Amino acid sequence: MAIQQNIRLSVDAVVFGYTARESISVLLIKRTIEPFLHSWALPGGFVRDHESLEEAVTRELQTESGVHINYLEQLYTFGLPSRDPRGRVVSVAHFALVNPTNFKLAASSDAEDAGWFNIKELPDLAFDHAGIIAEAVKRLRGKIRYQPIGFELLDKKFPIADLEKLYETLLDRPIDRRNFQKKMNHLGILIAHNETQKQLSQGRPAKLFSFNEKRYFQLMKDGIAFEV
Amino acid sequence: MAIQQNIRLSVDAVVFGYTARESISVLLIKRTIEPFLHSWALPGGFVRDHESLEEAVTRELQTESGVHINYLEQLYTFGLPSRDPRGRVVSVAHFALVNPTNFKLAASSDAEDAGWFNIKELPDLAFDHAGIIAEAVKRLRGKIRYQPIGFELLDKKFPIADLEKLYETLLDRPIDRRNFQKKMNHLGILIAHNETQKQLSQGRPAKLFSFNEKRYFQLMKDGIAFEV
DNA sequence: TCAAAAGTGTTATCGTTACACCCATGC
DNA sequence: GCATGGGTGTAACGATAACACTTTTGA
Numbered sequence A, B: 001m002a003i004q005q006n007i008r009l010s011v012d013a014v015v016f017g018y019t020a021r022e023s024i025s026v027l028l029i030k031r032t033i034e035p036f037l038h039s040w041a042l043p044g045g046f047v048r049d050h051e052s053l054e055e056a057v058t059r060e061l062q063t064e065s066g067v068h069i070n071y072l073e074q075l076y077t078f079g080l081p082s083r084d085p086r087g088r089v090v091s092v093a094h095f096a097l098v099n100p101t102n103f104k105l106a107a108s109s110d111a112e113d114a115g116w117f118n119i120k121e122l123p124d125l126a127f128d129h130a131g132i133i134a135e136a137v138k139r140l141r142g143k144i145r146y147q148p149i150g151f152e153l154l155d156k157k158f159p160i161a162d163l164e165k166l167y168e169t170l171l172d173r174p175i176d177r178r179n180f181q182k183k184m185n186h187l188g189i190l191i192a193h194n195e196t197q198k199q200l201s202q203g204r205p206a207k208l209f210s211f212n213e214k215r216y217f218q219l220m221k222d223g224i225a226f227e228v
Numbered sequence C: 001t002c003a004a005a006a007g008t009g010t011t012a013t014c015g016t017t018a019c020a021c022c023c024a025t026g027c
Numbered sequence D: 001g002c003a004t005g006g007g008t009g010t011a012a013c014g015a016t017a018a019c020a021c022t023t024t025t026g027a
Helices: A053-065 A129-143 A160-171 A177-187 A213-222 B053-065 B129-143 B160-171 B177-187 B213-222
Strands: A008-019 A023-031 A044-046 A071-078 A089-098 A111-118 A190-196 A207-211 B008-019 B023-031 B044-046 B071-078 B089-098 B111-118 B190-196 B207-211
Touching: A008 A053, A008 A129, A023 A053, A023 A129, A023 A160, A044 A053, A053 A071, A053 A089, A053 A111, A071 A129, A071 B071, A089 A129, A129 A160, A160 A177, A160 A207, A177 A190, B008 B053, B008 B129, B023 B053, B023 B129, B023 B160, B044 B053, B053 B071, B053 B089, B053 B111, B071 B129, B089 B129, B129 B160, B160 B177, B160 B207, B177 B190
Parallel strands: A008 A089, B008 B089
Antiparallel strands: A008 A023, A008 A044, A023 A111, A071 A089, A190 A207, B008 B023, B008 B044, B023 B111, B071 B089, B190 B207
């Protein structure tokens, strides 16, 4: 009953990182093989016979860039027959969040180079990867409406302004500091610490906060009604 | 540069239908081939070399059951190496909505039988299809929080109570009729008609409504903040 | 002492919830 | 005329939005 198929399966990952200075960035790697040799592309590769999709993504991310993944979920499967010039390759795209300050990017064997690109200044990309990133950005922007966000992207302790800037970037509009703070307090996901940020600029030093993980993950499951 | 892979790709569809009497049901077909011969399973099958994933689902649904699809989106890709006893089969599951009154189910060549099953009374299912349905139900319940729902499931004209029952079923709790109506009016997605429902039970005949499609699809894109 | 960023509270508005009586129909 | 389901409004409450002055620090 074997059905002859000529379809190969790959995985790709859209890895988002965030820093208050650099805003939201995507991890890209420079290809070392044809097609699209020397083009920027999403990290990813072919799935092996005995590994799950998630194992495949994790392996590829490890070997291509050395990131520490904080969050990983499936995004969408891209299967147009024409998306890869080598023939039929269906790719299961994934969505990942990392904190870029937690590790050094390491372009290794499979990648000529690896780097962060602001989502508003992406280079030309291999295959349909620009479309995949567009979907991932949609997902990220969408998440904000029904899940808390930030834990996987920010440092363990952070000034509340960092979180606010993250929301402002994703929503692409200004937010009232006071109301934002009130709402976060109301959600109960922030824990205040008696520490202030080491000074990196002028102005009053900011108190540091961390997430109440229990409450955070509870709300992540239950969903929130949160319009900033 | 060909990489030898022994993975086959299939598609499956979780098709939801709704009637005020029968509540939310899933379309299942009875398998005519091994493995899981004579078991109930989701409609689906292998993707052909030159068709897109969506084409593959549509084709399978057509040949296996003859449904009229009103809405189709990708759900999730299931890729555990052990999910199919025949070997490695990765399945891209889809999520579909139909109005069961629009057509007659037709079990054809590929299916011994086809039928609707209430999501609370599912039979034993082939492969990991029970898990796939569970994911689809989650998606359906989730949608209600950020998208209008009903257009693809209900008749063109319907009494508002049908829509309310749909929400009550998905939310699994009672809803206040008056507040529900006010909220729907506020959203502006309902158009009242000067017709009443043909009597099928005792009581005052209900006014019929239809959806304001333009507004409906606008809100579907923009998202809604809607807590019933 | 000035510039920069952080901390903080009140009011008005809007949306949500809770709740009960009357109306049209079939039996 | 009674049982069944449909149609409709108001008041209390809670959440959201708008808005400005004071504090701490570095230069």
